[in-house]
Every structure is written in C-alpha cells, then in structure tokens.
Amino acid sequence: MVKHTGLVTFGGAVAGFAGVLILHSGLASPSRSALSGAPGAGTAASAAKPAASAGKPAASAGPVATGPTRQATGASEQYGYGILAVQVTVRGSRITDISVPTLQTAEPLSQQIANQAIPMLRSEVLSAQSAQINGVSGATYTSEAYAMSLQSALAKLHVR
Numbered sequence: 001m002v003k004h005t006g007l008v009t010f011g012g013a014v015a016g017f018a019g020v021l022i023l024h025s026g027l028a029s030p031s032r033s034a035l036s037g038a039p040g041a042g043t044a045a046s047a048a049k050p051a052a053s054a055g056k057p058a059a060s061a062g063p064v065a066t067g068p069t070r071q072a073t074g075a076s077e078q079y080g081y082g083i084l085a086v087q088v089t090v091r092g093s094r095i096t097d098i099s100v101p102t103l104q105t106a107e108p109l110s111q112q113i114a115n116q117a118i119p120m121l122r123s124e125v126l127s128a129q130s131a132q133i134n135g136v137s138g139a140t141y142t143s144e145a146y147a148m149s150l151q152s153a154l155a156k157l158h159v160r
Contacts, residue, residue, distance in 0.1 A: 067092040072156040074149035076102055080141040081110035086149040093159050095129050098122045098150065113139050121146045130160060 069091045076085040085102035088095060100118055105111040117139035124133040131151040135143030154160065 072153040074153035077145035077149045079145035088153040117142045
C-alpha cells in the first residue's frame with residue numbers, strides 16, 4: 001500500500017506542477033498577455049484612450065532607452081537551495097536584458113524550479129523596469145535572491 005501512496009503523491013505533484021506551468025505560460029488564459037503588459041498586448045487603459053490624441057506626441061511610458069549600453073553583474077546571493085547572480089544590461093536608464101550567469105543549486109529539484117522561475121522573473125523585471133517585482137509562487141527563495149542580486153547590479157550602474 002505504501003508504494004501506491006507514494007505513486008499517487010508523485011502523480012499529484014506532477015499534475016500540479018504541470019498546471020502551474022500552463023498557468024504561467026499563458027496557455028490557460030488568452031488574456032494573460034494583456035494583463036502582463038507584454039509587448040503588443042492591449043490593456044483596458046490603452047483601449048480607453050480617445051482617438052483624438054493620435055496627433056499629439058505620447059508621453060514616455062517608461063525609462064528612456066538612449067545612451068550607451070552598460071552591463072553589471074550583481075552580488076552572488078546565497079539562498080536556501082543554492083547561489084545565483086544576475087547580470088543586467090541597461091541602455092540609458094532602461095533595462096534591456098537580464099541573465100543569470102551564476103546559478104548553482106543543491107539538488108535537481110532546485111535546478112528545475114530555478115529553470116522555471118528565472119524566465120518568469122526576467123519577464124517581470126523587463127515589464128516593471130525595476131527590481132520591485134512579484135516573486136514566483138513556489139520559488140520564493142529564488143525570487144528573493146534574484147531581486148537582491150538585480151538590485152545590486154542596478155546600484156552598480158546607478159539605475160534606481
């Protein structure tokens with residue numbers, strides 16, 4: 001009976017994990033891209049703008065992407081399941097890219113969680129243009145370490 005209980009538990013964990021992946025990939029909700037502020041996605045606020053403003057110059061929605069491209073790597077942050085460091089690329093004061101050149105995990109499950117959380121965190125940063133992001137559910141320690149390393153890199157670049 002113990003073998004079946006373990007199999008059922010494992011199967012439930014796999015099914016739940018698949019559900020989280022589907023939810024975070026946007027497949028579960030076609031309006032997810034509109035809510036996340038993804039490029040090309042319409043929002044209720046932008047849809048409500050009157051057409052008469054089309055001839056006026058638009059106000060900048062975020063940091064300006066002018067000036068030289070600069071990069072910095074944040075501090076290596078030790079978290080509950082490993083170590084990570086974030087490298088950020090900015091142009092002017094706009095964050096244009098984020099990568100994780102240092103990622104060491106304690107075990108395969110931690111690696112798997114990090115591999116799923118990091119692209120979501122990257123997307124959050126590019127959308128928010130800041131280190132003030134929402135963490136990924138189920139990857140709290142990874143999210144916190146990512147944000148701390150990112151903040152360290154942004155401080156080196158003198159970007160908020």
